[in-house]
Amino acid sequence: MIEDKNQQRTDLGQLGEFGLIEHLTQNIEIKHSSTLTGIGDDAAVLDFKDKKTVISTDLLVEGVHFDLGYVPLKHLGYKAVVVNVSDICAMNAKPTQITVSIAVSNRFPVEALDELYDGIKLAAKIYDVDIVGGDTTSSQKGMILSITAIGEADADELVYRNGANDNDLLVVTGDVGSAYMGLQVLEREKEVFKVNPNNQPDLDAYTYLIERQLKPEARKDIKELLKALEIQPTAMIDISDGLSSEIIHISKASGVGCNLYEEKIPIDPQFINVCEEFNIDSTTVAINGGEDYELLFTIKQSDYDKIKGNPNFTVIGHMTPESEGTHLITRANTKIPLKARGWNSLTENKE
Ligand code: ADP
Ligand code: MG
Secondary structure, three states: OOOOOOOOOOOHHHHHHHHHHHHHHOOOOOOOOOEEEOEOEOOOEEOOOOOEEEEEEEEEEEOOOEOOOOOOHHHHHHHHHHHHHHHHHOOOOEEEEEEEEEEEOOOOOHHHHHHHHHHHHHHHHHOOOEEEEEEEEEOOOOEEEEEEEEEEEOOOOOOOOOOOOOOOEEEEEOOOOHHHHHHHHHHHHHHHHHHOOOOOOOOHHHHHHHHHHHOOOOOOHHHHHHHHOOOOOOEEEEOOOOHHHHHHHHHHHHOEEEEEEHHHOOOOHHHHHHHHHOOOOHHHHHHHOOOOOOEEEEEOHHHHHHHOOOOOEEEEEEEEEHHHOEEEEOOOOOEEEOOOOOOHHHHOOOO
């Protein structure tokens, strides 16, 4: 959508594989004492002493997980780091290192990869993680990006999906649904642009939603917040596939059921307006739309007073015996079974 005619184009072939790696990884600093050796040898060497090590990987494929028609490369790099950091945060661990692997076709000039790396490096700086390695290769078509995030935690701080108990409270950080509606707005503008490339979209009414889609943030702050409040969640997961799906994951892993209350689900006013504009039910999107990267966790009832009134947290439900199943309790007080990926258009071509 946004094109700069004066862009410089340096062919990837000009640098070659080693030249490219050197170019992309220049000026990368190591900040964590747990990083003994970073980029430059056959493998990175890390030392977490008496801490546990947490590792998570994601693979992003052009045309499946991202569309360079409207996702700027810098945002893509940033988001790719964020989604992995988010998985480390969802274990209640502290992210410390990442590795970055890319496969690109020669349709991309060096400058495009610089942009991608600007986003990766910015996220690494903001989330305070060392870039300690990766791999660089060519692809016949399109771009593939894989990031691995590594983190550390004390053994007794780690939170798994399987620790929720009957009567625990279900809590979510921030608000949900906006990232999905941001994607709807971007898809719509892409169609408009196809018809009339001179049309400059007016996106003022959608800034929050688009930011949630293009530049999501991981809740790295929550581990410290919970620690200060002396709360150890019983189970935790990050919201990548949608609230409904994540609730089912926690419930299944923990062997409990869950009641989610429609009226409690935190949503943004801009999100409500845009759902009306698109004629989509806001609750359906709030529970099925993914990519919010907020954290969803359960706590003991006795911890309720510690989070009551805290703007970072909303209690949205409670866990039940497994035999009761997982349900949404609507404003009209009807009970609807939760479905994982209940809405096919949300998940087409996505995994
Ligand atoms: P090898 O032949 O062992 O795979 P490479 O030549 O691919 O080694 O990589 C050299 C060094 O650069 C390694 O430390 C590797 O981890 C790092 N590296 C390679 N590609 C990237 C990348 N895209 N981003 C960050 N580090 C990279
Ligand atoms: Mg290699």
